[in-house]
Amino acid sequence: MLVAETFTQNPQTVEITTKLNAPVISKTNILIAKKHLKKLNALSFNAANVKPHNRFTRKSQSLTAKYEGTAQELDVLISRLLEKTGGDKTKNPLYGKGKSFIESGEKHHVNPSVLVAIAMHESGRGTSAMAKTRNNIGGLIGKKGAIKFDRVEDCIESMARTIEKHTKNDILTIEQLGRSGKYCAKSVGDRWADNVLFYINKL
Numbered sequence: 014m015l016v017a018e019t020f021t022q023n024p025q026t027v028e029i030t031t032k033l034n035a036p037v038i039s040k041t042n043i044l045i046a047k048k049h050l051k052k053l054n055a056l057s058f059n060a061a062n063v064k065p066h067n068r069f070t071r072k073s074q075s076l077t078a079k080y081e082g083t084a085q086e087l088d089v090l091i092s093r094l095l096e097k098t099g100g101d102k103t104k105n106p107l108y109g110k111g112k113s114f115i116e117s118g119e120k121h122h123v124n125p126s127v128l129v130a131i132a133m134h135e136s137g138r139g140t141s142a143m144a145k146t147r148n149n150i151g152g153l154i155g156k157k158g159a160i161k162f163d164r165v166e167d168c169i170e171s172m173a174r175t176i177e178k179h180t181k182n183d184i185l186t187i188e189q190l191g192r193s194g195k196y197c198a199k200s201v202g203d204r205w206a207d208n209v210l211f212y213i214n215k216l
Contacts, residue, residue: 063089067126067214071188071206075213076180080118080125082216087111090216091129098138106150106165107132107139113166120170121177127187128172130212131196134205151175152197187213 066082069075082090088111095102102108107129114132118125128151135152136144143149148162151172162168179195190196191206 058085060089065215067216069213071210072186074185075124075187076127076176076185077122078124084112084115094133094215095138098140105139106144110165113169117170117173121173123173123176126213126216128169129216130209133212134208
């Protein structure tokens, strides 16, 4: 397994490159190679080159589609969407949550970018009172009103569980989810789907 010569010009990558260029014989060596390749990719990461991965329509089976981006890329795309919210975006409840969205999405077989898009819409890009005071970025309502979460990550997990339940009942598109009344009122289902789709295709 060879690494492009250009990477070796960076002193930080010399050791990684050497290990990756060594003969890969055993399973252990393969795992080591993958670990160091991940480090190499991190060193060469350029946020300016990150572009959205999604090209969905309302009728695409986007809820269960595989997201091709990494947590690092998702963080960049989320950050860009927070730029127009004003104030210090690093204090926004959505900032830096790419890994959590991906982990909960993969755990519950839900497209992580759909979770982000719903959170963007429901929380007004992280600016709603529910998001700020209750860590509720998903607009989740219980019997006593808006649910309060200890952490934003707990809300993301709850969102993923909720959507997984609906996908098991053959709700697979953002249009179906909106019109079903399972996540928003049926009366606003079409507008809700359009708004969420806007964010999905920014990710």
